Amino acid sequence: xxxxxxxxxxxxxxxxxxxxxxxxxxxxxxxxxxxxxxxxxxxxxxxxxxxxxxxxxxxxxxxxxxxxxxxxxxxxxxxxxxxxxxxxxxxxxxxxxxxxxxxxxxxxxxxxxxxxxxxxxxxxxxxxxxxxxxxxxxxxxxxxxxxxxxxxxxxxxxxxxxxxxxxxxxxxxxxxxxxxxxxxxxxxxxxxxxxxxxxxxxxxxxxxxxxxxxxxxxxxxxxxxxxxxxxxxxxxxxxxxxxxxxxxxxxxxxxxxxxxxxxxxxxxxxxxxxxxxxxxxxxxxxxxxxxxxxxxxxxxxxxxxxxxxxxxxxxxxxxxxxxxxxx
Numbered sequence: 001x002x003x004x005x006x007x008x009x010x011x012x013x014x015x016x017x018x019x020x021x022x023x024x025x026x027x028x029x030x031x032x033x034x035x036x037x038x039x040x041x042x043x044x045x046x047x048x049x050x051x052x053x054x055x056x057x058x059x060x061x062x063x064x065x066x067x068x069x070x071x072x073x074x075x076x077x078x079x080x081x082x083x084x085x086x087x088x089x090x091x092x093x094x095x096x097x098x099x100x101x102x103x104x105x106x107x108x109x110x111x112x113x114x115x116x117x118x119x120x121x122x123x124x125x126x127x128x129x130x131x132x133x134x135x136x137x138x139x140x141x142x143x144x145x146x147x148x149x150x151x152x153x154x155x156x157x158x159x160x161x162x163x164x165x166x167x168x169x170x171x172x173x174x175x176x177x178x179x180x181x182x183x184x185x186x187x188x189x190x191x192x193x194x195x196x197x198x199x200x201x202x203x204x205x206x207x208x209x210x211x212x213x214x215x216x217x218x219x220x221x222x223x224x225x226x227x228x229x230x231x232x233x234x235x236x237x238x239x240x241x242x243x244x245x246x247x248x249x250x251x252x253x254x255x256x257x258x259x260x261x262x263x264x265x266x267x268x269x270x271x272x273x274x275x276x277x278x279x280x281x282x283x284x285x286x287x288x289x290x291x292x293x294x295x296x297x298x299x300x301x302x303x304x305x306x307x308x309x310x311x312x313x314x315x316x317x318x319x320x321x322x323x324x325x326x327x
Contacts, residue, residue: 002026003236004066004108006051006099007073008044009036011181012114012170016070016229017041018179023233028064030057031073039322040179051095054102061106068110068239069103070232071096074143077187078118078282081140092143093150100154111151112235115164117248117287119145126254127290130166130246137282148246155243163235163244165228168251168289172224172310173317180317181225190222190311193261194318197270204272206257208279217257219286221250224304224313234298245297250289251305260307267311 003020007013008029013036017027021044029041032050045064049056051073060066074092075081081088103111118141119134136142151162171190173180181191186201196204209216231249238244255263265272294300304310317323 001067001236002028002065004028004030004060004064004069006030006057006069006071007036008070009033009038009041009046010072011183012225012228013070013072014040014179015174015225016072016232017044018174019226019229019233028060028066030060035184037182051098052090054098057099058102058105061102061108066106066108068112068236069099069108070112070236071099072114074114076116076140077185078138078140079187081138081143085139088139088143092140093146096147096150100150100160103160104158109160110236110239111160111162112232112239112244113147113151113162113164115148115166115246116141116144117166117168117250117289119148119166122282122284123287126286127252127288128248129290130248130293161239161242161244163239164246165231165235166246166248167228168221168223168249168287170225170228171222171314172226172304173313174226175313177313177316177320178322180314180323182323189220189257189260190264190314191318193264193272194268194311194315196272196274197264197268198318204274205277206261206274207277208283209276211279211285213256213285215256215258218283219254219256219288221252221254221288222305222307222310223249223251223302224310226304227302230303231294231298231300234294234300238298245293247294247298248289248291249294250291251302252289252291253307254286254288255307260311263307264311264315267308268315
């Protein structure tokens with residue numbers, strides 16, 4: 001199949017592209033390179049374009065005989081979404097609508113959407129199942145939930161089949177250290193801890209030490225990027241057979257911030273100098289997935305999502321020649 005990977009030069013999209021190619025599919029990368037890196041997908045057909053420009057995505061879909069779309073393109077910084085909601089709605093909603101409308105025009109009827117655990121807000125029950133109440137607490141989460149609802153309407157009206165995958169905390173890197181997480185502004189805990197251990201991050205802060213958890217810091221569910229990529233392949237195969245669904249993607253295990261820091265020190269053999277700050281508004285004490293649904297329905301079996309493997313692969317990536325820290 002010819003798969004258009006929107007946002008394919010980004011962190012998760014580039015891993016999905018590699019796996020698709022290994023399985024005999026043809027990935028076509030569509031990215032505006034605002035946060036992605038062209039060198040991570042240099043072996044694939046690349047189209048530079050922006051979802052906010054309808055002509056760009058229409059041209060890409062019409063010129064490549066696309067069978068299905070994987071949509072990874074989104075702005076995803078919670079804090080920034082609070083400060084610049086207009087930017088997030090323009091990119092994540094308007095851009096998404098441009099994509100769907102171009103798909104209808106090109107006769108492409110299948111899409112896999114990268115959603116987020118942010119659609120749940122602060123969980124009332126952990127582990128979080130897909131039928132948990134949906135109550136986002138920031139514009140980023142609102143855009144993810146909003147686009148899920150748009151997909152439902154487009155399926156009903158125009159016959160577009162979709163699967164939405166709600167990520168928890170994506171982390172890790174490819175086993176060969178060839179590609180990994182490399183954001184212009186790094187906000188995620190594991191790469192920040194690694195960069196701090198390497199002496200490349202001057203200010204490493206643990207936000208909140210008074211949560212009702214075993215050590216007072218937030219607990220999160222980390223899932224390896226390779227396992228996320230595998231879930232996309234399974235979702236694609238299922239979507240070929242009929243209607244899609246909504247699935248959580250997590251390891252179903254929770255680790256506190258302090259546990260992540262301690263294990264990062266063990267893996268790297270280096271000391272992390274952390275300071276302690278106040279809680280960030282809206283951070284749930286515990287956020288852990290139930291992934292029973294996707295395991296049962298699609299046979300998803302995470303192979304790399306133990307925390308030590310996640311941190312080790314991420315560290316190997318940061319130590320590799322391919323990684324370049326962007327100031």
